[in-house]
Amino acid sequence: MSSTLERRSVAVGDLLVGEGPAVVIGGRVNLRAYHGQVDAYEALGEHATLVEPYSAADLPAIASRADAVVVGSSWTRDIPLVRAAAGLGLPVVVERRASASMEEWLELAGYCADAGDGRVLLCEGGRLDLGLMRAARAASGRPVLADVSSDVGLSAAAVAAGADGLVVDAAGAGGTGARLGTFTGAKAVELSKGGALEFVSAGAESRAEPAQSPAGASALRVAEEAVTVVGALLRPEAPATLPECRQAIDRVDAALATLLERRAALAGIVQRIKPVGGFAGRDFARERALVARMALRAPSLGEARLAPIMNAVIEAGLHLAEERSAR
Known part of the structure; x- marks a missing residue:
């Protein structure tokens, strides 16, 4: 694949991922954690950002309530479920299996693009291989996310390596597992006395979600600082309005x-x-x-x-x- 491909962008909810500023996507919901014991509609509530299914039974709820579906690293070889998830008509976030090469990762992303409508994002999680993430971004032309839930301290390094977005899971950040919302730009995230998150916008729109733990709020602050400060130094922007x-x-x-x-x-x-x-x-x-x-x-x-x-x-x-x- 050519490293000179024009970068494609994918809209995830209100966010455009792949061009302009890096973004923070909070609130990944992993239905596999429930092992099929909880109704997907109940688990997702009225809206969710990124959702990983446990089985094909979860897909109708994801199609109606989620901004994007996640092809998780633990089941990338479950081709029937991968095909069904990619065919929902939602953006597809393709995680790299820990042992997968870049070529295997990009091949799976291409398969999901063919099975769906072409809106595919790559996602590197777990023990982040930032060099491989950067190479995959250059080779594929696809937007790349870094899931920093297990180590939010890597947020700045991930943005410096070219991540178009950071994923912060409330549960992984010590939160309740509820949605954290999505936001971009220079934005202060504060914990009010009542325990609810308050987003103070410096330009871009935000969507605040239910109250989170102090640990979850702290993780969001770290991620948002990375996309704001490191992104301002390293990411080229061409604002049009x-x-x-x-x-x-x-x-x-x-x-x-x-x-x-x-x-x-x-x-x-x-x-x-x-x-x-x-x-x-x-x-x-x-x-x-x-x-x-x-x-x-x-x-x-x-x-x-x-x-x-x-x-x-x-x-x-x-x-x-x-x-x-x-x-």
Whole structure:
């Protein structure tokens, strides 16, 4: 397969996965955990995002209540169930079996595309092989998800490796197993005093779902930070509308704020180490060299525009260091 295939995008509910910003998809429901002992309609409620069936009996409920169906890694060789799931008319999320090669994974994805309407996403889960995930994304042109439920700390690495979306399972994150919702963009996720999740949007629409445990909320925060900060640094975007432009700017601003906070903390350490700290200890030759190096990364701004920006950043850090030392 060619690595130069034009990237295809797949809509999962309200989210477009594969182009633009990376997204967080919360609320995967695994009906296999119930071993067929619970009615699928009851387990899914009014709506679910990603759902993995236990048997063909679950498929009617998934077709009517889910945004996408998951072909789980534990049953990718159950071809009749794979064919039936792919034929529901929903987007199909194809997980890689732990022992499967990239070629086997992509072959199964192609089979699901042929059995369905072509809307297929790849998903790497379990012990993530991020290098293989990146290679599969390039070779197939299909959107790729990383299920970070078992180790949400890998969220940033997954986005850096090219994941178009992160899947966070409420149960895997220590939650109740209820749906967490789907969201994208620079968004704060807070735990209210009553225990309900509150989504504070910085542009994109969100869909809040029932209250979750603090562990589930924490996992969402980690994943959302990864898609916002790492995504703003590494994912190319071409917004076409004013709201999309503003959302992209929000993501970049969030990344800038995070980096500025880190820079201020490092500057404070420098002030404690220097023989002469504070404004008296400024090294203007080093600052000019810093601006020159930055201009290589930001040639459209150039040294003349970057110099006052960095002077303001440096002075803000020095003021902060002096305030803290005076306490």
